[in-house]
Amino acid sequence: MRVLIAGILGGIAMYVWASVAHLSPLGAIGAHTMPNERLVVAALQLSLGDKGGVYVYPGPSGGGAAAKPPAPTAEGMLAYTPNGAGALTPRQLGTEFALEMIEALLMAAIAALAAVDFGRRVAIATLVGLIAGMATNVSYWNWYGFGLDYTLANAFIELMKFVVAGLVIAAMLRAKKIA
Numbered sequence: 001m002r003v004l005i006a007g008i009l010g011g012i013a014m015y016v017w018a019s020v021a022h023l024s025p026l027g028a029i030g031a032h033t034m035p036n037e038r039l040v041v042a043a044l045q046l047s048l049g050d051k052g053g054v055y056v057y058p059g060p061s062g063g064g065a066a067a068k069p070p071a072p073t074a075e076g077m078l079a080y081t082p083n084g085a086g087a088l089t090p091r092q093l094g095t096e097f098a099l100e101m102i103e104a105l106l107m108a109a110i111a112a113l114a115a116v117d118f119g120r121r122v123a124i125a126t127l128v129g130l131i132a133g134m135a136t137n138v139s140y141w142n143w144y145g146f147g148l149d150y151t152l153a154n155a156f157i158e159l160m161k162f163v164v165a166g167l168v169i170a171a172m173l174r175a176k177k178i179a
Contacts, residue, residue, distance in 0.1 A: 125166020
């Protein structure tokens, strides 16, 4: 029962940290507004219509592995949502809360299985946070050209989610009673 409560409280702490971090200047590092946004959106709507998804360009040439890809004049990745509701919708916030609750519950299970002291539980959470921060962010920097400033800021936010949750979880697992 303590592990479950530790995970829930860790998830709440994780969500609070991530919310504050993403709403602070840290969350905006490396994110840019698009010049000529209306023109670009109009071109996307004309080209893609209602076909939302992730688009990578330049696309494969279609000739298999041996085919020579076209010389890129630009490359990138675009997540397109036609008729998008914008950022911070209730659905997005709820999904993020559920995700962070699951992450913290899993972290609590790992910390409980380790059966070590407070400091080592926090160290384990920190290592898990490093893995989580690197797993997606560094790969996107490598494969898709995400900016290094954006990559480092978002990897740091992810790391700190686990540090904050790890502190709460380690404290709760150390406690004999939950008042």
